[in-house]
Amino acid sequence: MAEPSPTFLDRLETPCLLLEEARLRANVARMRAHLDALGVMLRPHLKTAKSLDVARIAMASAEGPATVSTLREAESLAAGGVRDMIYAVGIAPAKLPRIAAIRAGGADLAVILDSTEQAEAVAEHAHASGDAVPVLIEVDADGHRSGVAPDDRDTLVAIGRRLTAGGAALRGVLLHAGDSYGLSDPAALAAAAEAERVAAVSAAETLRAAGLPCPVVSVGSTPTARFARDLTGVTEVRAGVFMLGDLFQAGVGAVAVEDIALSVLATVIGHQRAKGWIVVDAGWMALSRDRGTARQAVDQGYGVVCDAAGRPYPGLVVRDANQEHGILALRPGSDASLPDLPIGAQVRILPNHACATGAQHDRYHVLDEDGRVAAIWPRINGW
C-alpha cells in the first residue's frame, strides 16, 4: 500500500502511529550482526510489529523464518509467502484445524506445547490427518509462565514419545526467559541469557539421550538476545520488540532511546496553564494502558514527548492519560521549562511498550529519512 508521493506529518489525522524505517532497518541489522557473531539464526518474532512489510525486513529471506503470536499473523504471513513459522503460544486442541489449513497451504507452521494432554491431542490430529505437525516442547527457562521444568525428564520424554508415536514430528525445544524483562544490570542480563541457554541445552540433551530427535533449540527475548555472550548448543533466537524499541526496553538497557522507531503523532488541543499541563488528542486509546516503566528506575509516565521531528523535549512526559486525552507535563523535579506548544501543534510520543501501543492502531505511517510519510503499512491485529 505505497502512497503515490510522500506526505508531510501535518497532513495526517491524529492520533496515528509513525514508524521510522531507517531506525527499524538499523535495529534489525544490529541484532542480526550480534547473532551472526554468536553463530545462531534469528527467527524474528512478529508479535510486536504484526506486519508483513516489517517481516520482510526482519526475516533472512522472503520465506522466513518467523515467529508469530496469533494464528491471524500466521495466516497473513503465509498469504504473503512466508513458509517457515512457529506459533509460539501453547496450542489449544481447538486451534488444530486452523493450523492444518495454514499447513495445507504450503507453510511449515510448527506449534508448541508443554503437557502430555496437548501432545495426545496433536498426536491424534497427526494420526487422523496424516500431517506430521512439527512440535517444539516448551521448556520453562525461569518460572515466568509456561513450560516443562528443564530437569523434568519424565514429562519431557513422555511428551516426545507420545508425539513421535502418534505421527507428529518432534522438532525441538523452545524457551522464553521472560523474567529478563525485570532486569537492567548488564551482568544480570548476561546471566539470564546464559541460564536460558543452559536450560535449553539441558532439555535438548535429555530428549536426545532418550533417543528422541531435537534438531531445533530455540530461545529468546529481546533482553537475553541482546546480552547473550555465548549461545553454544542453541540453534535460533526469537525476539521481536528490538525491531521497534520502546522506553521499557530502554530502561532494561536492551535498546537506546534514540533507536526507538515507533511513536504516536498527536495534536495539542488545550492547556491548563496554572497546572503546567498541555492536553493532546492521544490518550491511552492511542498509547495503550501500558505503564511498564512505572516499575523501572525512570518512570516515563505514558511516554516521552518529542517535537514533530522526533527530538525529545527535555523533561516532558505524558503525565496522565484518559481515553482520548493525554496530559503532558514536566517530570517531577525537572528544571526544564515547559515548551510553548500552541493549539494545533503536533508532538510525537515515544511508547512505553511497542507491542501494546502498536496494537491500538491498524496501520503504520512509515517515515523516510526526510521525516515524510512514504508508505502506509497495515498491521495484523486480532486473532
Added chain:
Amino acid sequence: MAEPSPTFLDRLETPCLLLEEARLRANVARMRAHLDALGVMLRPHLKTAKSLDVARIAMASAEGPATVSTLREAESLAAGGVRDMIYAVGIAPAKLPRIAAIRAGGADLAVILDSTEQAEAVAEHAHASGDAVPVLIEVDADGHRSGVAPDDRDTLVAIGRRLTAGGAALRGVLLHAGDSYGLSDPAALAAAAEAERVAAVSAAETLRAAGLPCPVVSVGSTPTARFARDLTGVTEVRAGVFMLGDLFQAGVGAVAVEDIALSVLATVIGHQRAKGWIVVDAGWMALSRDRGTARQAVDQGYGVVCDAAGRPYPGLVVRDANQEHGILALRPGSDASLPDLPIGAQVRILPNHACATGAQHDRYHVLDEDGRVAAIWPRINGW
C-alpha cells in the same frame, strides 16, 4: 450482521469478546429510568461500546442523541442514520474539515472547546463556510483534565462572544466529573454529582447573564450519573461505561458485578500445578493493560474468571498477563480451591475496564438468553 443461526460458545475461536444483550438492555433501562425520574435526557456516550448496534439500544431514537469520542465513531453513526451528536474531545482546528463533511451529510454534530484560540479557529471556519457549527464550552468540574474554570467569567464570555460574532452557534456548556472515578462512597459520589451540577449551572448562568445563549447544560460520567439525586438546571447527562459495566465501576459502586455485560472468552492452554496456575490464551492483548482496580479496595488482577456460563469461580482471578497468556490463580488469602480446568476448557473473564478491553477487539459476539451467539456486532475502532 446477524448470523444465520445461534452458535454455541465452544465453536468460537478464542480469545474473543462476548456481550450479553439482556444485561446491556437492562443496564440501559435502569439508567434511563433513573434519569427520567430526575427529568433529564440521556445522551449515551459511545466511547465504550463503539457500536452502531449498541447505540440503537442506548439512544432514545434511531436518530440520537449520542456522544462520541472519535470522528470515526461520528462518521459511522452518521452513516447509520444518527443525526444528533456531540464530539466530546476538545476540537483541534485541523479536524474541522472532517466535522464539516459529517455535518454536510445531514448530522447535527457539535464540538467542544475551552480556549479563545479554538473559538477563533471555529469562528473563522464558520464564517468561511457559512456553516454555524454548534459549540459547547467545556467547563472544568473538578480539576480532572480540560475545561474553563466555572468561575472564570472573562474566559467563558470571551469564548462565547468570539463564537457568536464569527457565526458559530454557542449551544451550551459541557462538563465531565472524571475525578468521580476515584471515589467509592455513595455520599461522596452524590456530592461529586452535585458539584458537577453546580459548576455546570453556574457557568451556564454566567453566559446567560452576559446575554449569550446557553440552551444545553451537559454533564456526565457513569459514577455521577448513577449517584445524582438532583439535576436541576441540567438538560442532559452523558455516560457510556454503564451500558456494559466493568469491575472498576463495580469497585466504585456504579454497577453490580452481576450486571457486567462484557467478557472475554478464553481457552485453557496449560498448567503450572506446583504454583496453582492455570494458563489461558487471553493475555493483555485480549484483556488490555488496564489495571485500574489495583488502586481500589479489591484488586481484581486482570479480571475475574467465570465459567463458560458466566458464573464467577470463587476467588479465581487473572493474576498476571503476558501478551497472549493469562495466568489464572486464586486471589491471595482465598480459601477457595482451584477449579479443575483441563486443557481446552473455556472460561469467561470479566474486564477491569470495558472501554479498554473492548478496544482490543473488532467485534462483539452477542449472546442471547440461552448463552448462545445470536449475532456479531462490529466495533468502530480507530480514529
